[in-house]
Amino acid sequence: MTYDVIIVGAGPAGIFTALELVKKETKKKILIIEKGRSIDKRHCPKEHTKNCVYCKPYCHITTGFSGAGAFSDGKLSLSYEVGGELPDLIGTTLAEEFISYTDDIYLEFGADTKIEGIENSEAIKEIRRKSIEAGLKLVDCPIRHLGTEKAQEIYYEIQKYLLDAGVEISFNYLVKDLFIEDDTVKGVQAVSLKDQKEEQRILGEKVIVAAGRKGADWLKNMCTKHHIDHRAGTVDIGVRVEVRNEVMERVNNVLYESKLIGYPVPFRDKVRTFCQNPGGFVSQENYDDDLAIVNGHSYKDKKSDNTNLAILSSHNFLEPFNQPIQYGKKVSELVNMLGNGSILVQRYGDILEGKRTWEKELSQSNVSPTLPDAVAGDLTSAIPYRPMSNILNFIEAMNTVVPGFASRETLLYGPEVKFYSNKININEDFETNIKGLYCLGDSSGWTRGLMMASVMGVMMGRKLTE
Structure with missing residues (x-):
């Protein structure tokens, strides 16, 4: 042939x-x-x-x-x-x-002929002002949502x-x-x-x-x-964050997807939001060897009470290390191990208090997980200190832009790792x-x-x- x-x-x-x-x-x-x-x-x-x-x-x-x-x-x-x-x-x-x-x-x-994020310029200016106050950069990006x-x-x-x-x-x-x-x-x-x-x-x-x-x-x-x-290229290690729609309502209505970039202390690594899903659903993807990775979906008609988005911490390695894809996989495998092969979910407040999350606590929260088979546990026992610190400091900064984002009930799912690093x-x-x-x-x-x-x-x- x-x-x-x-x-x-x-x-x-x-x-x-x-x-x-x-x-x-x-x-x-x-x-x-x-x-x-x-x-x-x-x-x-x-x-x-x-x-x-x-x-x-x-x-x-x-x-x-x-x-x-x-x-x-x-x-x-x-x-x-x-x-x-x-x-x-x-x-x-x-x-x-x-x-x-x-x-x-x-x-x-x-x-769809509609483009999100190009109207209501005064509201966008206010979101940008708060982003600057928080030390974050708001990237102008019109979105066509399929x-x-x-x-x-x-x-x-x-x-x-x-x-x-x-x-x-x-x-x-x-x-x-x-x-x-x-x-x-x-x-x-x-x-x-x-x-x-x-x-x-x-x-x-x-x-x-x-x-x-x-x-x-x-x-x-x-x-x-x-x-x-x-x-060797960049590897992104992160989590998918889920909050109530009420928390993200203003940003969702004005921008649909807020693309924010920051360089939080102490490491000054690039941290960014990615793939925001208003009224969306947290999802699971499986890669080779049954590696479970978290993602997010957003439908045109079917909606949930929550908004989810990824927060990704970018890392570039120097010589002699040149296997960023394998590094990302090892982090993912460790998170999967703690979740017994499933996606792990933890409340933001529990991370700050140094404890794992339990299923009973999830059932008592305002934020109901849209990934029902995610296992409550402790992400900090698997995600390395540097990306985890970047993520937590970025969430704190996000709270200035979106009050309530750093609520103790905010959910973090892991692992979210992007395998495009070669x-x-x-x-x-x-x-x-x-x-x-x-x-x-x-x-x-x-x-x-x-x-x-x-x-x-x-x-x-x-x-x-x-």
Whole structure:
């Protein structure tokens, strides 16, 4: 089997590479290889069981067409300042241009036309004033909210569009290795997860790796094996915070998502809010070896009484250490161990008092957990001192911006760790030191989130038609 373009991974970066090639009426023969299922066959049993059943061979929330994007809250950040470091590579002007172009594609496939966070300028000024008082920076970022259920519909329409246009998509196929000779990529080695027969060698002139956060560790192994230039990047260690909607009401109404950045004492590490979900639900994602990671969803129609958001502490390691992904996994494993394999939840006030949280105390609180199978316990026994101190000091600062945020009943869930920390060295065409091999999206270390990964895909498709 021989193709002009092989795309490894059907997340936003891979999807939008193929989509742009089709829109440019390419004659290239395109294959997308995806470990998971088509989007119409992705279903999380937890909707019925109420408890995670640890699906095999992979978690349907993180794996399949559109990647974790299909089961995320579906927020498109419309600012180049949010979503990773791609603007450092291509420039802010080009980043803004392609964000606008990519946003139009989402609208074409049914995204909500409403943009959050661009009205009520006086109220935004007041939130900014309080942020400055707290020593935090408020990042201006208009948001287009798709919603978890609507995101699935949009990506389903894109999936149909690609298939109707002749793009081949091999679902339930695992790329085990890259086929490289004389510093030039020749294709991939893949195997069907359905029957586990012999590996197939699939040849391709261009190979685009867009493996997402789920594939970051695999890509790191490929880099080591095939001498693909890369470097250790940032690892984000954090928690997901949940409060009553009443506490976040003003920020929710004015901004929908408040993107705040701080550098709290004593370490001055970068700490930021991420993925705010008004009326949302805390969720669980499973990675390799049943690693349980916390996340958050926000639906268009179904709402809870709570708002959740992530607080992430960024860490960069110096020589000789160069395994930030493994570091994040070890932290996550330790939290999972204390939760007996489940997500751990603890009240903010209990952390300050130096005690664990008990189930009975959760049942007596104003904040009722939206992740019902989270286990009450002690996050401070697992998350290292430095990120935990950063998180607690950041919450205290947030209380100036949002009074009540640092209530003793505020819930902290863990672990929330972002596995995009291996950074691939690429040129402006996104090509690695291996001829014909390109790396995109969150697994490349250059993007974070739906919009920037999609933008990188659009640009890749454009470059392949030039």
